[in-house]
Amino acid sequence: MTELKQNFPAKDWLEAELADTLDEDYELEMSEPALSMEIAKIYKSAHPPSIDRMQYFRDLITLQSELIKLQSWVAYHRKKLVVIFEGRDSAGKGGVIKRITQRLNPRICRVVALPAPTEREKSQWYFQRYVPHLPAGGEIVLFDRSWYNRSGVERVMGFAQPDQVEEFFRDVPEFERMLVRSGITVVKYWFSITDEEQQMRFLMRIHDPMKQWKLSPMDLQSRVRWEQYTKAKEETFARTNIPEAPWFIVEGNDKKRARLNCIDHLLKQLPYEEVPHEEITLPERVFNPEYERQVLPRELYVPEKY
16 A cells, blocks of 8 residues: 555646546537537626636545545444535536535435425325435435425425425424434535526527436426525525524536535535544455366457447
8 A cells, every 4th residue: 555655646646536537527528519609609708717627626626535534434423414405407406416426435425316206205294205315324415406395396386285385384494403403414505596597507408419308397497487486495595594404505607616615615514534544455366276267258248349
C-alpha cells in the first residue's frame, strides 16, 4: 500500500480522476444533438458564464472525497441519514443526486424514487409506503421526491382531497419529529428555479430525443400550473419548516453551482470525521501447478466489434 502511494501520489490521483470525469462529461455532451440555433442563442443570452469547467470538476471531486468520509462515518457509527429532494420539475434534483451517489457504495447510500401509489397503497396510512425505505443503522437514503408529494403534485393535480392535504399538514411535523427522535437525521432540500429557466429547460428536453423521456404529462402540467405550485410550496414551507427538520432552498438556475452548493451544505449538516480503517493489503495469489485453464467455446464471448 505504501509503495502504491509513493508511486501514485495524491495529486496524480486527483488528476486521473479529473481526466476520467471530464471524459464522461464530454461523452454526455457529444451524445446530445445540437439544439436549434434560436434556442441555443436564447439560452446563452439568458445565462451568465458559470464556473470554469476545470475548477468545477476539481471542486466536485474534492466534495465527493468528503462524501466518502461521510459514508465511512455513517457506516462506522451506525448513523441513519435521510435526505429529501423536492422542488420544481427540471430544477436539477436528479443531477445533484447523481453527483452525490457517483462514488459512494450503493449498499450504504441508496436512492428511493417511488412510482405512483397502487390502489392498495392508496388505502393505507399515507406514510406507510415510505416507512420500509427508511434507513437502518449505517445507511443513507436519498428520497427523489418524498411524502411531500401530498402537498405538491397530489394537491395541485387533484389526486388528494382538501381534507387529505389538511391531515397531511397536521401529521407530517410529528412524523418527522418521530424520525428524528428515533435517531434519523432528516435534511430537506427544495430546488428552486425561475419560471423562465424552467421553460427553457423544458424546451431543451423537447428538442433532445435523449431527454424527452424526462418530460411526463405531470411535468408539462407544472408549466400550466406554475402559480398553483408556487402557492403549494409556500404553504408547505409555512407548515412543515420545523426546527427538527428545517427546509433549505437551493438556487438551481446555475446547475454547476447548485450541485456544489448543495453537496457542500449537506456535508456541513453532520459532524462527520475520519474513522479508523484497517490497512488493506493485496493477498498473494494461490498458484496450483497442476491446474490447467479450460478453453471455453468462442460463442460464449461477446464479439469484439470495437
